[in-house]
Amino acid sequence: MIPEPKVVNTIINGDSKQILVSERDSLLEALRDRIGMTGAKEGCNNGNCGACAVIMDGRLVNSCCVMAAEVEGAEIMTVEGLASRDELHPLQTEFLDNAALQCGICTPGFLMSSYALLQENPDPTEEEARFWLAGNLCRCTGYDKIIDSVLTVAKG
Template sequence: MSKHHVSATVNGEPVEFLCEPQETLLDVLRDRLNLTGSKEGCGSGDCGACSVIVDGRLLCSCLILGAEAEGRAIETIEGLAQGDKLHPLQQRFLEHAALQCGFCTPGFLVAAKALLDCNPDPTESEARFWLAGNLCRCTGYDKIIRAVLDAAADLRKAKGDARHGL
């Protein structure tokens, strides 16, 4: 079977890759682009450890094919920090100890970013339901939710400050 040639952008950078028809986007990210921050916990879209944002939409990268990425803009955990400046979500996860083993963390951060992109001021309940597609077996979610809500407040404040020229 011949391989597909795919062009896309990943974290703002243009990429090209060849992939087998059956390869998932997660396989491509991990095995062809060497972006191993996205994790495979189930391969069936149940755990969210492979969460990525494709054209602004939160997806499990194990559920779409690499070939489907043609022409799309993909955001992964590797693109969340700006250089050495952590995203407020990353910073708050660290401050709140919102990770223990850290395996689900990239997926949670990407999913939480997608949440805050569309809902900058979520309630606790909204955050819990949005993140219900991401499994964490270590933390009981308590500190994750606190970190997400605090990061949302940080982002709102930063936006407000920017609006007021601060």
């Protein structure tokens, strides 16, 4: 029995969106498979890796663990909304200049988590940054240059 599709009204990166979803879709599936926004990545589909991190009504969430139907009326910010029209966000610039990415699949999640960290705690210690970002897995970098980049941006 295929469930009836459902319309979800949401705001994504400032734009109003109506998304036709299956009741079984996660927010990640709605973004990726229903409206083609593939910036958020699926690494585990159970909240362990952070590759799908987005910000929902100001709160950092793993979009694979949010049902699409839950975002009715919510504001979502994804990695596609991090840069302004004219320039990259300082986190994006620093990640690029400090080689904080290799394969890049974890990068959208790290950027969103780092953005949320700096919103919450604009001047974290190295230990605070490491604990905050412990929900994001990276298998390429050993985290060194990611942590360094976040701390550099925090210091301005």
